């Protein structure tokens with residue numbers, strides 16, 4: 001029996017951690033998967049990978065700009081029309097922005113990072129919560145009571161500690177951690193769980209930047225006791241655990257998956 005009998009939605013599913021999470025749901029037996037991103041061509045690649053790994057999974061491919069409220073509303077409405085529910089939502093869409101100190105960062109750059117990473121994630125979460133509030137809980141994998149829905153945000157180790165030349169990014173990720181806690185308090189009584197994952201450095205297109213950035217990343221890798229980058233599938237598995245009924249008592253957590261970076 002699969003741990004995922006319900007409907008999954010993954011934003012940022014065209015690349016990196018979001019794509020790996022969509023694929024992990026499919027491989028784990030989830031049969032109804034909505035993949036959403038602003039990058040349509042890459043989304044189709046995710047869809048093809050799912051079709052290869054799990055031909056029986058139904059996939060809804062949605063173009064979304066998480067920074068736009070109407071686009072987010074249309075995304076959840078489309079899933080509601082097709083499947084009537086959203087049981088697991090992983091909000092992975094995010095951007096890094098330029099490597100600059102605050103005095104070099106323009107207002108537009110600051111706004112863009114926050115419009116996607118914080119405000120955009122909140123828009124998605126709010127729409128997902130609104131749908132989940134209409135649902136009855138799914139049964140769990142054993143006799144414990146099931147949840148009405150589970151949301152996982154992708155924050156970052158940089159929401160817990162900071163690094164040089166990323167003030168808006170780090171702050172946006174701290175905001176996600178705080179939002180996770182606030183919503184977890186507010187929606188516990190409705191039996192919805194909200195948690196976040198704080199990845200360390202993960203090998204995705206986001207971390208294949210300029211040589212300057214790669215230098216920063218090299219020193220971050222050296223700081224982490226495990227002394228390596230993570231793989232997207234390693235973050236995906238944490239997301240799946242938090243979405244599953246095996247995590248039925250995990251609420252408002254910020255789960256670090258960072259090779260030990262923040263303990264050093």
Ligand SMILES: NC(=O)c1ccc[n+]([C@@H]2O[C@H](COP(=O)([O-])OP(=O)(O)OC[C@H]3O[C@@H](n4cnc5c(N)ncnc54)[C@H](O)[C@@H]3O)[C@@H](O)[C@H]2O)c1
Pocket residue numbers: 011012013014015016017018036037038039042064065066067092093094095096116120154155156157198199200201202203204205206207
């Ligand atoms: N890679 C890392 O080292 C790392 C570490 C910690 C946290 N994160 C976070 O993990 C998440 C996924 O990052 P990734 O490394 O997979 O990066 P990525 O660049 O590979 O994927 C990000 C995806 O988000 C999508 N996206 C960006 N803006 C969007 C928008 N406005 N609307 C819809 N989709 C949008 C992009 O098109 C892309 O497909 C991000 O939130 C990122 O901040 C990444």
